[in-house]
Amino acid sequence: MTVRTFGTNSVDWEQRLDLDRLREDRLARLRGALERSSLGALLTFDFANIRYMTATHIGTWAMDKLIRFAVLPRGGEPVLWDFGSAAKHHQLYNPWLDGTERARAGISTLRGAFHPDAGIAEEVARKVANVLREHGLADAPLGVDLIEMPILAALQREGLDVVDGQQVFLDARRIKTPDEIGLLAQAASMVDAAYEELYTFLRPGVRENECVGLVSKVLYDLGSEYVEGVNAISGERCSPHPHVYSDRLIRPGDPAFFDILHSHMGYRTCYYRCFAVGSASPAQRDAYVRCREYMDRAIALVKPGATTADIVSVWPTAQEFGFPDEEAAFALQYGHGVGLSIWEKPIFSRLVSLEHPEVLEEGMVFALETYWPGSDGWSAARIEEEVVVTADGCEVITKFPAEELLVAGSRYYTATGPLPTTRSAQSHLNRSVR
Numbered sequence: 001m002t003v004r005t006f007g008t009n010s011v012d013w014e015q016r017l018d019l020d021r022l023r024e025d026r027l028a029r030l031r032g033a034l035e036r037s038s039l040g041a042l043l044t045f046d047f048a049n050i051r052y053m054t055a056t057h058i059g060t061w062a063m064d065k066l067i068r069f070a071v072l073p074r075g076g077e078p079v080l081w082d083f084g085s086a087a088k089h090h091q092l093y094n095p096w097l098d099g100t101e102r103a104r105a106g107i108s109t110l111r112g113a114f115h116p117d118a119g120i121a122e123e124v125a126r127k128v129a130n131v132l133r134e135h136g137l138a139d140a141p142l143g144v145d146l147i148e149m150p151i152l153a154a155l156q157r158e159g160l161d162v163v164d165g166q167q168v169f170l171d172a173r174r175i176k177t178p179d180e181i182g183l184l185a186q187a188a189s190m191v192d193a194a195y196e197e198l199y200t201f202l203r204p205g206v207r208e209n210e211c212v213g214l215v216s217k218v219l220y221d222l223g224s225e226y227v228e229g230v231n232a233i234s235g236e237r238c239s240p241h242p243h244v245y246s247d248r249l250i251r252p253g254d255p256a257f258f259d260i261l262h263s264h265m266g267y268r269t270c271y272y273r274c275f276a277v278g279s280a281s282p283a284q285r286d287a288y289v290r291c292r293e294y295m296d297r298a299i300a301l302v303k304p305g306a307t308t309a310d311i312v313s314v315w316p317t318a319q320e321f322g323f324p325d326e327e328a329a330f331a332l333q334y335g336h337g338v339g340l341s342i343w344e345k346p347i348f349s350r351l352v353s354l355e356h357p358e359v360l361e362e363g364m365v366f367a368l369e370t371y372w373p374g375s376d377g378w379s380a381a382r383i384e385e386e387v388v389v390t391a392d393g394c395e396v397i398t399k400f401p402a403e404e405l406l407v408a409g410s411r412y413y414t415a416t417g418p419l420p421t422t423r424s425a426q427s428h429l430n431r432s433v434r
Contacts, residue, residue, distance in 0.1 A: 003185045003388055003395055008223060022179035023055040023096055033172035034074055040140020041073040041132055042165050045108065048340035049145050049169045051266055053078050056094060058086045060226040066148060067108050071128055073135040081106025081127060109148055116150065125154035143168050174337065174345045175363040180267065181388055184338060184365050185397045187264035188386055191271045194218040194260055195400040202277055202408035204252045208232035208245045215260055224262045231259035238380040239373040241332065252278040253423065257382040261342065270342045270367045271398050272384035278409045279423045283374035288405040291372040291381035294333065298368050302360060302387055302394040308348045309357035311335060315350065321373055326351040332371040338386055339365065364389040
């Protein structure tokens, strides 16, 4: 299988992504997961699960508000309650929700901002319970992904048996449809472009936050829906990895690695690349070689029938790179599903995967991340690749070059020729004069 990355526009002269099929396939997968469970219905407050179920979106500003909710009854159609005029918009422009029948106005508690005595939680519970009663499901377990305590209590007062439903959602989302895979590849292609611009921009004197701004502009110019974050790490901040950018000035000889996370039509990326700026020390180069080796060993094992335990078994233990246990080293040698959110199923970590392995299947899309600290005590290498599991192996969809450590920034010339890009003694170190 070759993953296609056609343009995002619709054309009459080429078969591209089919968004009607995307909506239908996602809902069919969710219905199938619900049928395989013991639940009577699914209730979601999670932004990604609402989108998967209803194919609606009101802006990334709403992702952390828990203000929207939707329910899928066994044997029925999704019903969505949405924020203010968004419900009217859905009635006009989302025909798959049948107008006012299943696109309804409703609001949750604004994460507690409404006065507790306003009855908002009770109204949410009443709306949900009425739908379940209409379908004869009031006595069946109701699976919920995320929930606020007042709403949980209100649902229980309605006589509903509320249980964990997140595993059903994640089971449905575990295998990607062809259109989801296409969108994930398109999202990665936009990051390819961002890294191209970043590589030409990197040089001594720029700050980590300037790199974040550059990447964000490139992605938004290309049509990104949401730049979730750009992890920009350089110099002595590389080891230990802080997972957040700063205003640090990049200096000659620095290692610098970046993780670019954004959303294209809902589908996300998690995509690290590592550079040396101006030149690299032998310690940086050796760390990169080791980091790449662990990545290549892992990718070579990816195929249907392999397990997450097989993958993590070729990665080093936490103690081998300076951590007391796997919890302390979590997410440095790591893998996770990528879809409408990052860190979906399956998860790859020595913390859990050896004792609780998950089987890889065709159509899974996940990111693999490796890390190795430099022997100098402050530099480090970080690499990440996103892969699609194919019938007989996998395809890497993160295309910016990462086979070897790239040196970014200006080339310097001495009286005798180019300054080496691998330098065992940087200019700020004292050296004996021979």
